[in-house]
Amino acid sequence: MNLPSVRVRRPWRLAAEASALLIAVVVAFPLYWMVLSAFKPAGEIESSRPRPWTAAPTLDSFRRVFGQQEFGRYFLNSLLVAGTVVIASALIAFLAATAVTRFRFRFRTTLLIMFLVAQMVPVEALTIPLFFLMRDFGQLNTLGSLILPHIAFSLPFAIWMLRGFVKAVPEALEEAAYIDGASRSRFLWQILFPLVFPGLVATSVFSFISTWNDFLFAKSFIISDTSQSTLPMALLVFYKPDDPDWGGVMAASTVMTIPVLVFFVLVQRRLVSGLGGAVKD
Amino acid sequence: MTGSPTGPRSVRGSSGTPWLYLAPALVVLGGLLVYPVYQLGLISFLEYTQAQVSGGEPTSFKGFGNYAELFGDGEFWRVLLATVVFAAACVVSTLAVGCALAVLLTRVRALPRLALMLAGLGAWATPAVTGSTVWLLLFDPDFGPVNRMLGLGDHSWTYGRYSAFLLVLLEVVWCSFPFVMVTVYAGIRAVPAEVLEAAALDGASQWRIWRSVLAPMLRPILVVVTIQSVIWDFKVFTQIYVMTNGGGIAGQNLVLNVYAYQKAFASSQYSLGSAIGVVMLLILLAVTLVYLRLLRRQGEEL
Numbered sequence: 137m138n139l140p141s142v143r144v145r146r147p148w149r150l151a152a153e154a155s156a157l158l159i160a161v162v163v164a165f166p167l168y169w170m171v172l173s174a175f176k177p178a179g180e181i182e183s184s185r186p187r188p189w190t191a192a193p194t195l196d197s198f199r200r201v202f203g204q205q206e207f208g209r210y211f212l213n214s215l216l217v218a219g220t221v222v223i224a225s226a227l228i229a230f231l232a233a234t235a236v237t238r239f240r241f242r243f244r245t246t247l248l249i250m251f252l253v254a255q256m257v258p259v260e261a262l263t264i265p266l267f268f269l270m271r272d273f274g275q276l277n278t279l280g281s282l283i284l285p286h287i288a289f290s291l292p293f294a295i296w297m298l299r300g301f302v303k304a305v306p307e308a309l310e311e312a313a314y315i316d317g318a319s320r321s322r323f324l325w326q327i328l329f330p331l332v333f334p335g336l337v338a339t340s341v342f343s344f345i346s347t348w349n350d351f352l353f354a355k356s357f358i359i360s361d362t363s364q365s366t367l368p369m370a371l372l373v374f375y376k377p378d379d380p381d382w383g384g385v386m387a388a389s390t391v392m393t394i395p396v397l398v399f400f401v402l403v404q405r406r407l408v409s410g411l412g413g414a415v416k417d
Numbered sequence: 418m419t420g421s422p423t424g425p426r427s428v429r430g431s432s433g434t435p436w437l438y439l440a441p442a443l444v445v446l447g448g449l450l451v452y453p454v455y456q457l458g459l460i461s462f463l464e465y466t467q468a469q470v471s472g473g474e475p476t477s478f479k480g481f482g483n484y485a486e487l488f489g490d491g492e493f494w495r496v497l498l499a500t501v502v503f504a505a506a507c508v509v510s511t512l513a514v515g516c517a518l519a520v521l522l523t524r525v526r527a528l529p530r531l532a533l534m535l536a537g538l539g540a541w542a543t544p545a546v547t548g549s550t551v552w553l554l555l556f557d558p559d560f561g562p563v564n565r566m567l568g569l570g571d572h573s574w575t576y577g578r579y580s581a582f583l584l585v586l587l588e589v590v591w592c593s594f595p596f597v598m599v600t601v602y603a604g605i606r607a608v609p610a611e612v613l614e615a616a617a618l619d620g621a622s623q624w625r626i627w628r629s630v631l632a633p634m635l636r637p638i639l640v641v642v643t644i645q646s647v648i649w650d651f652k653v654f655t656q657i658y659v660m661t662n663g664g665g666i667a668g669q670n671l672v673l674n675v676y677a678y679q680k681a682f683a684s685s686q687y688s689l690g691s692a693i694g695v696v697m698l699l700i701l702l703a704v705t706l707v708y709l710r711l712l713r714r715q716g717e718e719l
Contacts, residue, residue, distance in 0.1 A: 149524065156521055156529040163536040166591065167543065169562065170551045186562045228441045235438035247439070249709065254450055256701040258652045260674045261694030264681045265456035266449070288449035291442055320434070349544040351655045356682060368546040375550055377662045382554055389547040396542040404538060 170393070173386035174198065181382045197383035201374070201391065204384075209363060210370040211391065217279055217366060218347040221286045222340045228287070229294035230302075230336060234328065236295070237302045238310070254292035259285075263356050270357055277361035282353050290343035297342075301335030302328070337403050348396055367392045454698070461691040470687065483692040492668070493676075493693070500651065500672040503582055507650035510590045512643060515597025520627065522602045537595035545592065545655035552588040553660055575661060578669040585656050585670070593649060597642045604638040605631060637715055644708045648701060654678070673697050 173181055175193040180186075201207055236248055266285055267276075275281040305328060313323045351368040358364050371392060374384035461483055468474040487493050518537075522530050543551075556563050558571040574584045608631065616626045632639070654674045661670040664679060671679070673693055681690025 149526075152521060152524040153526065153529040156525045156533045159518065159521075160529070160532040160536040163533070163540050163591065166548070166551045166555060167539050169555060170547070173554060182560055184559060184565075186560055186565060188562065228445065231438040232442035235435035239435035239438075241432055241435050244435075252709065253702065253705050254446065256648055256705045257450060257454060258674065258694065258697045258701060260652060260654050261677060261691075261697050262450075262453045262457060263678065264687055264691050264694065265453040265460065268456065269449075269453060284445075285449050288445050291446060295442065345542070345544075349546065349655070351546050351658075352678070368544065371546055371550070372659070375659075380550075380553075382557075382560065385550050386554065389544075389550055393543055393547050396544060397539060400538050400542040 167393070170386050170389050173382060174390045176383065178383055181386075197387035198391075200381075200384050201387045204370070204373060206363060207370055207388070207391075210365050210367050213279060213364060214348060214367040214392075215395070217282045217286070218344050220283050221290060221347045222344050224283075225287045225290040225294055225343050226336045226340050229291055229298055229339065230329065230332060232291070232295045233298035233302045233332075234324065237299050251292045251295050255296065257289075259289050260352055263352055266353075267356055275357075277358055277364050279364055281357040282347075282350065282366065285353060286343070286347045286350065290346065293342060294339045297339050298332065298335050301332045305331050341399070341403055344399055345396060457691050457694050457698070460688050461695045463688050465688040465691075467685040470685070479688065483688045487689060487692050487696075496668075496671045496673060496676045497696075499582075499670075500674075503586070503672060504647065504650040504653070507586055507589045507593075507653070508643065508646045510586065511593050511597055511646050511650070512639075514590060515594040515642070516601055516639075518594065518598045519601035519605060522598070523605055534599070537598055540592050541595035541599075543592055546659060548588055548592050549656050549659035552584065552591070556584055576666070578665065581661050581665055581670050585653070585660050588656055588660065589650060589653060593646065597646065600638060600642050601635065604635045608634050640708070640711050640715075644704065647704055651697075651701065651704075 169188075172188070172190060174197050175195070176190045177192055177194045177196065180190055180192075236244055236251075262285075270276050270281040275284075309327065310323060313327055318327070349368070350366070354366045354369050358366070358369065362369075367388075371385065371388040374381045374388055462479060462481070463469075464477045464479045464482075469476045518533065522533060525533075540548075553575075555561050556574045558564060558573045564570065564572055575581045612630060612634075613626060616630050621629070652674055653672060657664065657670060657672055657675050658678075663683075664671040664675050668676075668679075674697070677690045677693035677697070680686045680693060
């Protein structure tokens, strides 16, 4: 605790802690309601007197979700797409970040500015040309049409963020490695890579989330072959604006949210320090 | 920016090595980012509708025709205004909530801090589609707990233009404030305690400490989170699309992104959709230039 917390008078601190807990409850409430509704029997969800608990939890909604077409397949598709994007973009970004931080060459600053500008490109606006690109290369209705653009859109931010981590590795280490006779690629993969790994984890959170959540590309590029669909599309099968199957939507939402939550919990600590490191630099 | 050497000069290896490392990134970005941007610009100058896509009619050059049509359409200006106001409201609310809670986090002991942190991470981790449907259920006129708690009866939040925007704004703030909170909190933790103690000893009020000590020290972080928020909130798509069912009744809740999508994929006016995309691109480019200037003024070296 860095702040002079001693100076905060007791009643004030208690008030602050009470409000922190209250806010935590409010912020967590939508997630609680999602899980709760997923376990409620149909009659209790569609009741005009919603209760914040359920006396008769049931797995009906989950059964409906997994009984629908090929929900398990969509889940695997989503995992496959997000996993490939995370790994590929982390590796490519690591190499690129190394190039721009540990070498001096012409156009280096220009490139860095380009990476920054590339972050601002509204991905959604590119749906139209990407649609034609995927069509011309026969990639429509394939998972590749989701993987490739997401790698491209994750890269600029990942490179930008990894820069700080690569920079933080002392140059002396690199020189020592060479003096000891290590080759460039040996230094790169066996020394630099493990040291930068926490940064890679923090970065991959962003690429994982944006890919896992993607809704627009899936909606636009996977148009006829539903076996290539991903979770967001499957979820919306239950959500018909006029007559939504709330139980199904909430069960599907729960299934879709859990992997991200697990991922977050796993990387939580590194994320906070990673963000701190990235912005300080 | 000055190009003063920070990294080691590449003592060994030819000058080609960095380009070798950059090659995969440049290939991917060139093919899937730069080329599509070029295509986007190109399509916006063509006549490109369903007839051209299916090959029934040849594509013809229209010059600024699409832009003239767009700028002559009152709906475009209405959507543009809505986008700017909505994004601004989202950014301001997100930053205010995020910063306030970051300060609150520094005032409490470990347990409440952990509770708020975990709740925030949960909201942050929630996929946009999921978040949107959950918030719709919470505010559902028939089965939602919010109307019940507030005693609003069967008031429909998505029916009115402003209440629908407000609902989307609440969801956007809910899922994006944690990024600001966590980042600013990490920044405050990095401020040396002595500085704050000195200010407190000098009799500075909490507000004064925040304004005169913390805010200037946190400026680089605040710039980053502000710009990120501007970019994200200007491009909100999923929430609007799902929560207002594709842009609201008679398109009352359209924002540029959804508008471009509807033009292109719902009514097959690909060139008009592309022109809207170009307009968005230019606006965000302007934001980027401001960002670069701010970075430069802070003397950050790229």
